[in-house]
Amino acid sequence: MAIAIPKVYRSTVGKKAVMAVTGAILVFFLLAHMIGNLKVFLGADDFDHYSEWLRTMGEPAVPHRTLLTVLEIVLVVAVILHMWSATSLALRARRARPVKYQSRKKSHAQGYATHTMRYGGVIILLFIVWHLLDLTFHVVNPKGDGYTPYERVVADFDASRWYITVWYVLAVVLVGLHLNHGVWSAFNTLGWRTPRNDRTLRGLAFAVAGVVTLGFISVPLSVTFGWVS
Amino acid sequence: MKLTLRIWRQKGPGDKGAMVEYPVDGISEDASFLEMLDVLNEELIAKGEEPVAFDHDCREGICGMCSLVINGTPHGPERNTTTCQLHMRKFRDGEVIDVEPWRAKAFPVVKDLVVDRGAFDRIIKSGGFISAPTGTAPEAHSTPVPKPDADRAFEAAECIGCGACVAACPNGSASLFLGAKVTHLGLMPQGQPERWDRVVSMLETHDAEGFGGCTNTGECTVACPKGIPLDVIGRLNHDYIKATAGGRKQ
Ligand code: HEM
Ligand code: SF4
Ligand code: FES
Numbered sequence: 279m280a281i282a283i284p285k286v287y288r289s290t291v292g293k294k295a296v297m298a299v300t301g302a303i304l305v306f307f308l309l310a311h312m313i314g315n316l317k318v319f320l321g322a323d324d325f326d327h328y329s330e331w332l333r334t335m336g337e338p339a340v341p342h343r344t345l346l347t348v349l350e351i352v353l354v355v356a357v358i359l360h361m362w363s364a365t366s367l368a369l370r371a372r373r374a375r376p377v378k379y380q381s382r383k384k385s386h387a388q389g390y391a392t393h394t395m396r397y398g399g400v401i402i403l404l405f406i407v408w409h410l411l412d413l414t415f416h417v418v419n420p421k422g423d424g425y426t427p428y429e430r431v432v433a434d435f436d437a438s439r440w441y442i443t444v445w446y447v448l449a450v451v452l453v454g455l456h457l458n459h460g461v462w463s464a465f466n467t468l469g470w471r472t473p474r475n476d477r478t479l480r481g482l483a484f485a486v487a488g489v490v491t492l493g494f495i496s497v498p499l500s501v502t503f504g505w506v507s
Numbered sequence: 508m509k510l511t512l513r514i515w516r517q518k519g520p521g522d523k524g525a526m527v528e529y530p531v532d533g534i535s536e537d538a539s540f541l542e543m544l545d546v547l548n549e550e551l552i553a554k555g556e557e558p559v560a561f562d563h564d565c566r567e568g569i570c571g572m573c574s575l576v577i578n579g580t581p582h583g584p585e586r587n588t589t590t591c592q593l594h595m596r597k598f599r600d601g602e603v604i605d606v607e608p609w610r611a612k613a614f615p616v617v618k619d620l621v622v623d624r625g626a627f628d629r630i631i632k633s634g635g636f637i638s639a640p641t642g643t644a645p646e647a648h649s650t651p652v653p654k655p656d657a658d659r660a661f662e663a664a665e666c667i668g669c670g671a672c673v674a675a676c677p678n679g680s681a682s683l684f685l686g687a688k689v690t691h692l693g694l695m696p697q698g699q700p701e702r703w704d705r706v707v708s709m710l711e712t713h714d715a716e717g718f719g720g721c722t723n724t725g726e727c728t729v730a731c732p733k734g735i736p737l738d739v740i741g742r743l744n745h746d747y748i749k750a751t752a753g754g755r756k757q
Contacts (some may be wrong), residue, residue, distance in 0.1 A: 286751045289682070289710055290720030291744050367678070367720040374612050374679030374719035380515070380526050381579035395722065431619035463723040469745025472738055 290370070293363040298464035300360040305461065305486065307353055308453070312493035318506055329427040357399045361403065368396055395459060405449035435501035443502045446453040447495045454491035461486050508534040508595055511603045512547065514559055517616050524616065536596040540583060541566060541573060543595055545604075560619040566591040568732065571667030574674070575620055576607040581671035581730040589669065589732040609674035612717045615680070623716055624670050626716040627684065631668075633712040634705035635688045637697045656694045663691035665733040675730030678719035683727035685713050685739070686739030689746055703750035 286292035336347040461483035517524030548558035564572040573590040577583035614622040672683035692698035751755040
């Protein structure tokens with residue numbers, strides 16, 4: 279096993295399987311994160327309490343901020359492996375066809391799969407960086423450290439900063455498009471897709487993508503339009 | 508019919524190659540695409556020019572030799588049809604038609620529209636077989652095969668090894684071909700002894716030949732003249748993961 283894993287990972291199927299498994303971890307994270315964000319609609323106390331709870335999870339069995347740190351490490355590793363596989367497969371694809379077709383390539387199947395996944399993925403990555411600098415490290419947030427999470431969110435998406443809201447909405451829509459192919463794709467990658475469950479899986483992917491997109495964009499939009507203040 | 512053909516001409520593997528325009532006239536709607544090229548070649552020969560080289564053999568859709576990318580689509584516009592079975596009535600009079608070879612690093616151009624598909628032979632050689640005693644055919648009922656397995660295996664066995672899946676894939680992957688072979692052999696009782704080694708060694712050969720990795724774009728199954736379904740790739744992945752991470756391989 280110990281020697282088998284790197285060898286598996288060097289194969290095209292191994293890379294894709296790693297992408298599917300890490301993608302699945304990220305999907306579960308996104309769902310949890312999205313549900314947590316919705317606490318904003320319950321008011322400042324609930325939202326800030328939730329933020330505090332994330333840091334005290336598991337206490338006193340484990341020290342302060344243990345579970346959250348573990349989770350953060352898992353997510354960072356998942357994102358790195360996911361992108362590494364994606365980049366490696368993309369480079370391989372480029373080498374596999376050195377001479378391009380002259381005729382414009384007509385896409386017959388889900389044409390957007392390669393482009394939305396690859397270029398969309400890079401934009402999602404840029405967004406993740408911005409998002410962390412904004413609401414985790416408070417570097418690009420209008421309210422810095424000495425404020426509550428709720429105050430930072432409200433200040434972030436203030437109507438005067440509409441362009442930040444637009445950026446968040448666009449990025450989340452890209453995540454939605456990514457999942458609309460990705461969730462279905464992960465099942466095929468792991469060999470769990472059959473002709474009979476194909477429609478169900480496409481429906482599942484669409485539903486997950488829709489729920490994640492709507493859930494996430496509801497928060498910045500509500501602040502910008504003044505429904506949450 | 509009157510047509511303008513834009514055909515990839517390349518003298519040999521080392522030549523750079525380019526698209527060359529050829530007007531053709533008086534083509535019958537009932538001619539096949541290859542017969543239309545035959546007409547062009549006769550004209551070229553009469554003029555003392557080099558005829559266009561293209562692969563073909565059976566011309567009845569079963570050998571897998573014909574291999575043209577027509578207007579950007581491997582085997583042309585008609586679904587589930589090889590180039591040799593494609594008829595000119597599928598085109599409009601006066602149309603400009605682009606004709607190119609399969610494009611993949613693993614399928615180098617030999618001349619004009621002919622590519623070397625030896626990489627497929629090497630993949631088959633690395634595991635696309637069963638070891639069974641030869642001789643007279645065994646009694647058919649001696650090895651029962653469940654009907655659904657037999658049907659799926661038969662569906663996968665329809666693959667003619669043409670390589671259109673590679674030509675269509677934006678990643679230049681041969682996963683559909685590979686999946687078809689692994690599914691076909693891996694579903695039959697006779698294919699069980701080598702099942703786990705087969706999938707690993709065929710995939711390793713596939714990767715070493717320089718084909719790309721699958722990202723489930725689904726282009727291959729649309730281009731496939733035999734309609735090999737995408738789930739053969741799922742089965743390939745599943746068997747590969749079981750063989751390696753699951754430790755089934757010897
Ligand atoms: C929030 C973060 C992300 C989540 C939840 C996510 C989720 C997924 C899932 C579930 C898959 C399907 C795996 C499969 O096809 O087997 C996938 C595929 C992929 N992801 Fe991500 N991903 C994320 C971020 C990224 C980033 C930052 C990149 C940047 C490079 C990226 C690039 C890709 C690519 C190229 C694919 C393959 C697409 C294909 O199958 O054609 N993803 N992603
Ligand atoms: S899977 Fe289809 S397209 Fe690919 S080699 Fe076989 S018959 Fe040709
Ligand atoms: S020439 Fe045999 S399949 Fe077309």
